[in-house]
Each structure stands twice: as C-alpha cells, then as structure tokens.
Amino acid sequence: MQKYVSSRNKNEYVSAAQAIINGLSPDGGLYTPVSLGKGPDPSELAGKSYQDIAKVVIASVFNEFSKEEISACVDAAYDSKFDDSRIVPLRDYSSGSIMELWHGPTSAFKDLALTILPHLLTLSYRKTGESKTVAILTATSGDTGKAALSGFADVPDTDITVFYPRDGVSKVQQLQMQTARGSNVEVVAVEGNFDDCQRMVKEACSSANVLGACNGVTISSANSINIGRLVPQIVYYYSAYAELLNKGIIHKGNYVNFSVPTGNFGDILAGFMAKQLGLPVGRLICASNSNNVLTDFINSGTYDAGRPFYTTISPSMDILVSSNLERLLFMMSGDDHMVSSLMKELKDKGSYTVSSTLLKEIQNSFAAYWCSEEECRAEIAKMFSKENILIDPHTAVAAFAADKYRKESGDERPMVVLSTASPYKFSKNVLGCISGDVPENEFLCMERLKELSGLSIPEGLAELESLPVRFTKSIAKDKGIVFIADKMERLSRIRQEENR
Ligand SMILES: *Cc1c(COP(=O)(O)O)cnc(C)c1O
Helix, strand or coil, X not given: CCCEEECCXXXXXXXXXXXXXXXXXXXXXXXXXXXXXXXXXXXXXCCCCHHHHHHHHHHHHCCCCCHHHHHHHHHHHCCCCCCCCCCCCEEEECCEEEEECXXXXXXXXXXXXXXXXXXXXXXXXXXXXXXXXXXXXEECCCHHHHHHHHHHCCCCCEEEEEEEECCCCCHHHHXXXXXCCCCCEEEEEEEXXXXXXXXXXXXXXXXXXXXXXXXXEEEEECCCCCHHHHHHHHHHHHHHHHHHHHCCCCCCCCCEEEXXXXXXXXXXXXXXXXXXXXXXXXXXXXXXXXXXHHHHHHHHCEEECCCCCCCCCCHHHCCCCCCCHHHHHHHHHCCHHHHHHHHHHHHHHCEEECCXXXXXXXXXXXXXXXXXXXXXXXXXHHHHHXXXXXXXXXXXXXXXXXXXXXXXXXXXXXXXXXXXXXXXXXXHHHHHHHCCCCCCCHHHHHHHHXXXXXXXXXXHHHHHHHCCCCCCCEXXXXXXXXXXXXXXXXXXXXXXXXXX
C-alpha cells in the first residue's frame, strides 16, 4: 500500500486517507508518496472515456482504496455538472492541441480536482473512523475559491472558509465567490495578495492558538498542497495522451510535451507525476506571467521571491511563493533535510539556491518561459484571428510559452497546451484583445464575446448577474490567525452540542 511522508520529514509515514484529511503535514511539509510505482499502460486507455481513465489512474496511485470506492468517487464527480460529455475535450490547432479543462461547474480547471476531493475526503474519513467536523481553509488566487465552495457546499461534517486577495481577483471571480450557495460556506476578502492568504492558511494549520481551539474539529485544506487534489489532476495528462493515440497523431511510446500556465505549481506537478508513473511525457513547459519567479528558478537554480508583485490579467497565476515546488524538490532529491533548510531560507531570507545536480535534473523535465501583458494580449488576438479559437489570458500565457519553447529548442514533438479557464471568466480583458468596443459592464462583455465567437456562455457565469451577494466581509492580513481561531472555537462548540 502506498505510504506518504512529509517533504520535511521522511521518517514518519501516514496513509493516503490521513494525508487527505490533514492536507498539510503538522511540520509544515507537503505529503508526498514514498514511491509512485507504475501507472497504467497508456496504449490500453486509447478510446476509453474520461471516467474510465480516471478510475484506472487514480486507483493506481491511491491503492489503499478499493477499485469500487474510487469508481464511486469518479462517477459522482465527473457527470452532468460538466457541460461537455467528454469532460476534458482536446481541440487541435495549427501547432498542437489545446486541452480544455474548463467545462466544469465553475469554468476553471480547478473543478477537475475539486469536484472529486469532497468524495475522496468523505471516503478517507470513513476509513479512519473519526467523527469530527473537517474545517477546510482555502486560500485562492481566484479560481480555487469558487471551485472549492461549489464542491463542498452542504457536504455533511465539513465547513469551508475561503480567503481571497481583495483587489487581486477578476470581477467575475469575486462575484462567483460572493454569491456562493450552501449553509457551511464562508468567504472572506483579505487586504493583501495571494501569498498573504496562503501564508495565513499555512500558519493556521500549525498555530497553537488555532489548534487549541479545535476540539472536535480537524483543519484541512482544499489547496493543491492537499495530495487529494493533486492526484485527480494526473488523469488529464493520460486522457490527452490516449486521445492523441486514438487520433493517430502519435504512436505507442511517442513523447508528448505539455505547456502549463503555472501559479502554485500544482497542475504542472501532476504532469510530472504522470511522467513518473510511466506516461511518455517529454518536456513540461512552465509558463508564467510577469510574476516570473519560476522562470528564473528553472533557468538559474535560484528561487528569489524578493521582487515586485504584479497584478496581471491572468490573476490565478499572480503568485510569488509556489507551494508545490517543495514537493518537486523532495520527489527529485528524496532529501528531507535539504528541503527543510531551503524552505527555512525562503522564509527567513526570501530566497534559496539548489545544487547544480538538482538543477540539471529539474531542467531535464522542465523548461520555463514567461509572457508579458502585451504578449499575452497579442496571443489572444492571434489565436482568435488565425485559429478562430477564443482563449482566456492564462491559456494565452501557455500558448505563447509553447511557441517560444518550440522556436528556441527546435523540439518538434507534439505539444498539448493546457487551457485552464473559460474566456468568459475574463470577458472584459479578452474582449479588449479582439475588439475595440468594450462595454463597462462585464455581462455585456460576455454577450459581445458570444456574438463574435459563437461560443456559448457557461450557465454558472450567466446566472451571476441575478444572484444575491452573500459575503462582503474583509479583514486585514495580520488578523487572519485570530479570525481562524475564533471560527474554530465556534465550530467546536457546534460539534460538541451535536455529539452530546
Ligand atoms: C489555478 C490556476 C492556474 C495555476 O495552476 P497551479 O496549479 O496553481 O499552478 C492557472 N490557470 C488558471 C485559470 C487557474 O485557475
């Protein structure tokens, strides 16, 4: 059975169920499988449905659950909540394929993980036999928040709080969260950026004040620091590969490159895990916006978060501290002491440098490029005029990076660009790239985009205009821990009354 260790201490093992419930290890590290083992043979997946591929891939990693248990989770997650029966359709264009990961209920790729995470969590909970309230704390740069709220709304024995940067998300993203349904949900704006939100949640997980208030309550996370979110994301790398086989674009064993718009390094790390499991993944292109800390790291070996933070038109990637990179460093080196000391340096000095051996190994699997705001807008315009495909700014960053990689490396292997959000989530900015006439009102922009592209507006976005706003609270970034401790105390009281 697969065991999990913290990236900062590999001597203590936990089960997958425990890792999913905890989210983050108490020592601040990220749970990582001790060894991934071998995944399914991709040639046997060609022609299979997304759900069938998901069942085999997820069961091969989370092997302490039965095939039936995983199947039930998959069937509950990937159903008519998605507006395309293929779940993740692949669309060809002149220089590769675009993998559309935004057909879920909240129109961003986070749905692929957050529609299944509540089911995996409930299953884990049954395995450990605990009877507590799971309080899910989530920091969001825009898309995780709504996807988590939607996935966990009214799930028994859970409570979810989402923290988002007050001035750092798009209008549509903010409305999606403020109008969230469910009796167990809360949304809080933080006067700070995403990194402040994420730091707050991570500190809460090990704060004595917070933990002291957690009687009958377990804190967990729906961020991609949770292994239960990462593993379902491996699936679409397999499904894209299977589809390319099916279409005859590749043959068994051929390598495929993937270009991934990257923020917290979760999506692209799932691609690396697919490669570890045996999928013929060539290069993973790490695509960033002006917050290009990962580009510099992958090219130089120095991670330096001490730089200006930019608010861009691809807000879900406005991140300077990419949590999942810690997992990669540990997976590649197996050295928990080194990872601990690098993370301490990052916390104390804002930067660290890895050894040249480790850097080489990183560069064997990853290449990195970044895209300015101007280049991003030009890419959206080009894709629309040349290919007749409407893409969102995050996808544009990845398409741009894919092109640049191909030109600079001469690597002509098939390329899959991950399309992580519906263009309608960023209507005003996208419309501005393809038309001179941009109305003030976001919903009018959606209508205009629809007229120009013929693409239908996702239901969950169209209805936002008429939903009541439920959450308007905002807090200072240094008040987070107190806020969370108070909330845990409240949840504990309710739990104890229920248990009585
Ligand atoms: C979250 C997000 C990303 C970045 O994904 P990570 O897993 O954080 O690297 C990219 N694009 C969109 C639209 C997102 O919501």
